[in-house]
Amino acid sequence: MTSAPPLSGPASEVLNRVFGYSAFRGEQQEIIEHLIDGGDALVLMPTGGGKSLCYQIPSLVREGTGIVISPLIALMQDQVDALRQLGVKAGFLNSTQDVSERRRTEQQFVAGELDLLYVAPEGLGVPSTQRLLDQGKIALFAIDEAHCVSQWGHDFRPDYLNLSMLHERWPDVPRIALTATATSATREEIATRLDLVGARHYTASFDRPNIQYRIVGKQEPKRQLLELLRTEHPGDAGIVYCLSRASVEKTAEFLVQNGIAALPYHAGLDSGTRARNQSRFLREDGLVMVATIAFGMGIDKPDVRFVAHLDLPKSVEGYYQETGRAGRDGQPSTAWLAYGLQDVVQQRKMIETSDGDFAHRRNLAAHLEAMLALCETVQCRRAQLLAYFGQDSSTVAGCGNCDTCLNPPESWDGTVAAQKLLSTVLRLQRERGQKFGAGQSIDILLGKTTEKITQFRHHELSVFGIGSDLREQDWRGVVRQLLAQGLLAVEGEYGTLALTDASSTVLRRERQVMMRREPERTKAPRARRASSSSGGSGAAPAADLDPAATALFEHLRAWRAAAAKETGVPAYVIFHDATLRQIASTKPGSLAELSTISGVGESKLAKYGQQVLEALTTD
Template sequence: MTSAPPLAGPALDVLNRIFGYAGFRGGQREIIEHVIGGGDALVLMPTGGGKSLCYQIPALVRDGTGVVISPLIALMQDQVDALRTLGVRAGFLNSTQAPDERRLTEQLFLAGELDLLYVAPEGLGVAATQRLLDRGRISLFAIDEAHCVSQWGHDFRPDYLNLSMLHERWPEVPRIALTATATSATREEIATRLDLTGARHFTASFDRPNIQYRIVAKNEPRRQLLDLLRTEHPGDAGIVYCLSRASVEKTAEFLTQNGIAALPYHAGLDARTRAANQSRFLREDGLVMVATIAFGMGIDKPDVRFVAHLDLPKSVEGYYQETGRAGRDGLPSTAWLAYGLQDVVQQRKMIETSDGDLAHRRNLGTHLDAMLALCETVQCRRAQLLAYFGQTADPACGNCDTCLTPPESWDGTVPAQKLLSTVLRLQRERGQKFGAGQSIDILLGKTTEKVTQFRHQELSVFGIGTDLREQEWRGVVRQLLAQGLLAVEGDYGTLTLTDASSAVLRGEHQVMMRREPERTRAPRARRSSSPQATPAADLDPAAAAVFERLRAWRAAAAREAGVPAYVIFHDATLRQIATLRPGSLAELSTVGGVGETKLAKFGQQVLDALAAPE
């Protein structure tokens, strides 16, 4: 029997004693030991995979204070509160603090009385902050959300470009950069920009098996969303992403009018409203946040049961990052996207009019093509998602829509030729360009006002497409755009042919398409039958009742402490307590997530809640 490495002892002790877990998950132990030993690390680990422990434990084991660079000023207070509840000495420095509060934090740091200090990247660039750090003892630098350094990424932060100075100014302090999503190209960019080319790279599996990925064709998307929330996620916390501020406002209002507790979040709201809505989402159960992508990075709310997109994300990285905010506690969760023709047209137009040179626009186009491929695939979505990040997976995961309700792949060459021929004849014979709607009306033989005005009923293609319904034709246009066999141009999104169109028209290129299966109701791995059923869905009735009693106690304890409920205990911990029903503090201490500080602070209250009459 081989002995454990010498560093495993103190790290495992901290994991057991402070965080209340019996053992490390995945590659945590190897990363932690490497950083404790003074090594630099670049860590790619999915949301919910335990990234924070990879720098928190080394900071607690090594001498000095761990300095965490985080872009999430609005969440630093909650992050610090969560650590203090565990008995960790934590503080933060950012622009929200009053002068006296900042001075106290600085004094604690200089006195060596902080285990972890959170600093915003823009704050780290200030000379006074750098001089303060020079006077203290730093155990490590942790660069959280490291993908923010990627200049053309989905969450770029200019201040991250200055973080290479950490190694220049404090060369003896180990650095660990962490992110939940990065392709190999983004990983190389992170390493170069942060001067981590010599660091050891750790890449965990990107798979989140508890998330069910589903992409549906748009057909009154707000109504589709409402049906999802009512039938599968009643009373659940979730995030709904929209592309525009106006759509955020309208969707939040629509959900509220239909009995769903929803709040808006976007950059157009004043800072106080944004902060208040974010705080409510973190602290209250069952709220839905409707937001632009400005919301969500670093949200440490473990019980988000669904993430829904009402508009097409710009990239697979963005989609993965945003959907990863669901199910951080490992319980079943849903990633749902409504996707339609207008999404493709809109995204293509945004790329053409975006800032940056031709290479940048091509890069954006490549990202969009990958996202479209994920939407249009007839294969397992999870396998395709993981392949994008360079990881192999089983060909069928059994927990995405294409596995649970397989779509058909059909030969769409003839419909493609009909559609492309319509676009071609409008341009060649009439010198005209129109959007998708006009071409579809011509194919269906509709004598609309516009068809009559331009005498399009005289075209040879008029009425040759009655074998497909209008919605099916929109799918043909969408998939031709996705495959680069058709393009959009101009402010009005008119259709035009591409260099690849001619091969289809000549019959030299077969066009395979996806046909959506008929669904009366989407398949689910599990169902919610009551507003509070989701986390307790697979518990026996007696344990489920105990779980609800514990949740009620936790809600009261969180209100009294002024912290989010998950800071007290995660749902996963309450589930285990409800199942085991410990009768003593010693038995309670064996539950995952119950460290010695939480045991001392909340242990007797938990036992009292368990002993309370039903």
């Protein structure tokens, strides 16, 4: 067999030959050609939108080695393995390597034998790394997860602040900074801190139409999660986010006890356990990872079918980034969040006691208020999410694939209820000099004769029993929404309720308070897949498979699992589900026909083509 031609040439030729795609998506081609021509770029593109091609293809077309700065040391090996499967010469430099491995990679770079080299941001601050890069030819710098440079974003990394030195030390090398999520303010900060103010900015649509966004009232969250997994996602891979390490451990144990294959991941586990659990999640089918937000950035697993949150995320940016790890392949996926009063109390308390100055706490509060607005909206959640990122949401309003569209909630005039609750907090403070949490105020309104009510003689208050027209669950919703609207505050270590400056406008009947009433619970339908199926990230074909093709697809998945185990890479690195679905649907009979399938490039055709054809003819 003759050797493959060198990886160079026009962008579209490399896209087809190396990656196996016939067309670019969105602004990919414009970004790639701009970078090939030596321009700088700042790119915002949602997870699954094909960001990596925007620097991988220019690295193959331009002379030299593309230097990719990534904070994901634990994932560099997988990223490099995936590129090598495509026939791309890739390597990495990080602290996990021994001396001989590092020296070999350095020699390959200096000799011009690498197409792409991954380095950690802290590694670039080391003079020896800078001297090494001076010895080779650099095609470009790609700064991945660029939102990490923003101190007001959701995932700040101090080492990113030093990356402005790239332009100072190598002024003629083009740079591209990429992130999946950033508001306009964060985008401006990225551009300023990375010295990319003069770069061309590209912002793709933030919409992920195949993801169904759902936010439910928190009752027994672990039981609610278990029902979701059993009824809608049996055997599916997914991620469950929890706020604390203890909650991660308890939730993972609960799922395992109930027959769900689940693994924990948090910073309190030793590095070996974290690495093993992450590797299993990437390489095995159907595992559920229960994790803190320490897990997930850079996870390329395309068949994550759900992302669930058992605690309220701290910001819309964080929520979008985390939910975006579902459905990278364009298949129907679910973003599910259980949300309740205690989440609001806890987050407010964390902000009040956080380190940092007033401006920092105000920024945290602004992030939380935007997240609460998303939770409490009676409008289309997708439209509100897109509007937050500054995108015209009119095209998706009434999207038909979020809970508020599928099962619309009602809004009701909660002004009188708000006055009753605020009056209770006021009377406790003024008449008794006392502050209590939400539970005691609700018990007073409901007229309960609990031990604490009797002890503090709260049955003597004029507000005792005036709230019997609502259920306890309804009152908890009133408290939650007053907190969300800034009409009530949480104070101190014990989360006691207090009035705000705005409370008086409600008590004086100067302000109407509209609230959300939860709809009666119904079973949600499966999320729909994306409408577009073409282009550079290999989205799934729109048509469902017939029974015969489904059986063939499962047979191909079994072959892929065996091949992945033998090769030592995650199954999706060999072929995405979307590619296997298309193969099962079209049943190619020759290598030539197989080469036309999206995701089957030259290298993979040579490595796996004959095996695929044999699998298609084997029962």
